Amino acid sequence: MLELASVTAGYEPxxxxxxxxxxxxxxGEAVGLLGPSGCGKSTLARVAAxxxxxxxxxLVLDGTEVTAWRHRAPRALRTAVGVVFQQxxxxxxxxxxxxxxxxxxLRATGRKGEAADRVAELAPAxxxxxxxxxxxxxAVSDGQLQRACLARALSLRPRWLxxxxxxxxxxxxTTAALVAAVETYREQTGAGLLAVGHDRVLLNRWCDxxxxxxxxxxxxxxxxx
Amino acid sequence: MADPRTHRLRLWTSALVVGAVVLAVLLVPPLVxxxxxxxDLSRKLLPPSxxxxxxxxxxxxxxxxxxxxxxxxxxxxxxxxxxxxxxxxTAVGAAAGALGGWTDRTLMRLVDAFSxxxxxxxxIFVVAxxxxxxxxxxxxxxxxxxxSTARIVRSEVLSLRTRPHIEAAISGGASRRRVxxxxxxxxVLPQAGLAAVLMVPHAMWHExxxxxxxLGLPSHQASLGNLVQSARSSxxxxxWWPTLFPGLFLIVPTLALAGLAGVWRDRLNxxxxxxxxx
Numbered sequence: 433m434l435e436l437a438s439v440t441a442g443y444e445p446x447x448x449x450x451x452x453x454x455x456x457x458x459x460g461e462a463v464g465l466l467g468p469s470g471c472g473k474s475t476l477a478r479v480a481a482x483x484x485x486x487x488x489x490x491l492v493l494d495g496t497e498v499t500a501w502r503h504r505a506p507r508a509l510r511t512a513v514g515v516v517f518q519q520x521x522x523x524x525x526x527x528x529x530x531x532x533x534x535x536x537x538l539r540a541t542g543r544k545g546e547a548a549d550r551v552a553e554l555a556p557a558x559x560x561x562x563x564x565x566x567x568x569x570x571a572v573s574d575g576q577l578q579r580a581c582l583a584r585a586l587s588l589r590p591r592w593l594x595x596x597x598x599x600x601x602x603x604x605x606t607t608a609a610l611v612a613a614v615e616t617y618r619e620q621t622g623a624g625l626l627a628v629g630h631d632r633v634l635l636n637r638w639c640d641x642x643x644x645x646x647x648x649x650x651x652x653x654x655x656x657x
Numbered sequence: 658m659a660d661p662r663t664h665r666l667r668l669w670t671s672a673l674v675v676g677a678v679v680l681a682v683l684l685v686p687p688l689v690x691x692x693x694x695x696x697d698l699s700r701k702l703l704p705p706s707x708x709x710x711x712x713x714x715x716x717x718x719x720x721x722x723x724x725x726x727x728x729x730x731x732x733x734x735x736x737x738x739x740x741x742x743x744x745x746x747t748a749v750g751a752a753a754g755a756l757g758g759w760t761d762r763t764l765m766r767l768v769d770a771f772s773x774x775x776x777x778x779x780x781i782f783v784v785a786x787x788x789x790x791x792x793x794x795x796x797x798x799x800x801x802x803x804x805s806t807a808r809i810v811r812s813e814v815l816s817l818r819t820r821p822h823i824e825a826a827i828s829g830g831a832s833r834r835r836v837x838x839x840x841x842x843x844x845v846l847p848q849a850g851l852a853a854v855l856m857v858p859h860a861m862w863h864e865x866x867x868x869x870x871x872l873g874l875p876s877h878q879a880s881l882g883n884l885v886q887s888a889r890s891s892x893x894x895x896x897w898w899p900t901l902f903p904g905l906f907l908i909v910p911t912l913a914l915a916g917l918a919g920v921w922r923d924r925l926n927x928x929x930x931x932x933x934x935x
Contacts, residue, residue: 483824503833511830523821525840537829581825588829 433458434480434513434592434624438650439489441475448487449475452650455626455643457592459494462618462625464635467645474518476648477596477628481515494591511541514585518597520577524569530580531555531565537588554583558613575606582610586617593618595627599634611638664920671916678910682729685722693722693879702896712898714884715891720899724906726879731907734791735861738798742860743853745799746806751845753807754814755837765811768804776801780863781872789875794867798860806852813845854918858911865907881907 434457442448450472457463467473478484479491485501492498493512498505517523524533534554535547555565558579569577578598585593593614599607611634618625629635635642697717705712711720753764771779780797787793817823818841826836861881867873868882876883881903888899 478824481824481828483828502827503836507830510828513828515825515828517821517825519821523825525822525826527843536826537831540826540829540831540835584825584829 433492433494434626435490435492436476436480437490437492439476439479439486439491441472441479441484441486441489443475450649452489453648454650455480455648457624457626459591459624460618460622461641462627462639464639464642465626465628465645465648466630466632466635466642467628469630471645473628473645474596477515477594477626480592480626481513481594482510483515507541511537511588512590513592513594514588514590516578516582516585516593516595516598518600520574520581520601521569523581524577526569529566529568530560530572530577533569533580534565534583534587537584541588550587551583554586557586557616558583559609575602578602578606578610579613582613589621591621591623593623593625595625595629597629598627599631600629607634664923667916668920671913671920674909674913675917678728678732678913681725682732685725686729689722691719691722693718693726694877695719702891702899704896705898711902712896714887714899720884720902723879723884724881724902727881727884727903728906728910730791730874730878730880731861731864731882732857732910734795734798734864735857738795738802738860738864739853739856741795741799742802742856743806743849746803746852747810747842747845747849749803750807750810751814751837751842754811754818755833755841757818761811764807768807771801772804776863777866780867781870784867784872789873791874794864794873797867798863801863802856802860806849806856809852810845810849813848814841817841817844851918851921854921855915858914861907861911 436453436455438452438454440448440451440453442450453472453476455463455465455476465473465476475484479486482491482498482501482505490497493509496509498509500506525536528536531551534551538544538547538550551565555562560576560579560583564572564576572580578601582598595614599610602610614625615638617623625639627635627639632642695718697713700709700713700717701715703709703713703717709719709721711724714720714723749764749768753761780801783797783800784793787796823836823840826840831839864873864880865882865885868880869886871886873882874880876887884903885900885907888896888903892900
């Protein structure tokens with residue numbers, strides 16, 4: 433269970449982007465979160481991925497309450513959630529080849545030995561050819577780079593996947609291929625999914641249920657609060 | 658950006674001058690086997706001639722030889738001081754930017770404290786603590802020049818820290834150390850390297866200023882600052898060469914170094930950066 437309860441988060445002290453957002457994803461469930469841009473849904477996704485410490489509220493991952501974020505979070509908890517960001521350009525280190533990019537989490541967690549096999553296994557799953565794996569981010573398209581970013585998020589076999597507008601930059605065929613890759617992974621492992629986006633048609637088809645951003649927030653209090 | 662032709666001209670002139678200077682300071686001393694300290698009072702203050710292309714100084718020493726030896730010392734001081742200052746500045750800036758919070762505030766207040774004292778004054782203070790020599794001068798230049806690098810590196814690290822690729826690394830289980838050494842440092846190194854090259858001319862001027870004030874290298878040692886200093890009295894008597902040539906030896910190589918750094922900086926703009934894989 434991935435449970436976000438009454439989360440308040442923002443980037444400046446005492447000026448939260450949103451207050452009291454709640455959302456629950458059951459194991460193996462795919463939940464789509466719909467909302468207009470700038471409402472804070474990406475921030476909520478970052479809280480769920482342990483990348484942003486909320487000002488208030490709780491995050492419970494598989495029964496463990498999360499009390500530390502980013503580097504302070506225990507590695508096992510951090511790597512239990514895989515993240516795919518909206519813009520592959522900024523989400524990829526420009527110095528690494530796609531193969532190194534996908535293998536980076538394995539190397540970072542001291543499992544260098546498995547890296548080559550895992551890359552060989554993931555590349556066809558996300559539709560990357562061996563030739564593309566030798567290129568660097570500047571020499572591939574956004575779609576190809578996003579495929580590599582998805583492979584990187586899957587490389588440690590996370591129990592949860594957070595996709596923050598994963599396909600917003602991409603064409604229809606790449607979108608379909610990436611969604612299919614995520615679904616294949618979920619069928620194999622039973623991982624849960626939180627997909628954030630504003631494409632209602634896509635999220636309705638992709639996910640078991642979709643949630644409107646306003647339904648995550650508490651009901652409006654009396655005016656002047 | 659300047660048009661390609663002036664750009665290329667600047668690159669090649671600078672490269673040529675720097676190349677010639679490096680060759681001269683590396684090859685002349687071992688090859689010619691002349692003593693730049695050799696005094697010959699019968700030949701004092703001779704104007705430029707075939708025998709002494711730059712003339713001689715007030716005790717009859719050959720100025721061309723002394724200029725080359727002076728440039729050698731100045732270049733050595735400049736390079737080592739710039740290297741020390743860059744390493745120090747990068748370490749402090751990266752620590753402040755990557756760790757944040759109290760570490761950041763403390764380190765940056767330290768930088769502010771150092772920069773609030775005029776550079777030359779701080780430099781003189783450091784030199785005054787030791788006996789005259791090359792190392793105190795290098796220390797003096799390094800202590801006063803790491804501040805801007807620390808600021809540049811810190812701001813680069815701060816802007817990189819919130820980039821999704823760093824977040825992806827954290828999410829992939831990377832430790833602080835791995836993020837710093839694998840993702841942050843390689844990204845700021847081009848900037849730090851550029852700062853280092855730009856600092857070399859600056860450090861050379863600083864050394865000359867200290868020597869000119871009589872606080873740098875011992876006055877018998879040929880350094881560009883010492884040469885200009887000892888030539889001051891003869892300039893008033895109308896002998897121009899002891900001041901002109903050391904002055905040119907200071908200005909031309911430092912301009913060429915700055916020119917090379919400028920070409921590098923132009924190539925560092927973000928679009929070119931991804932092409933060059935810096």
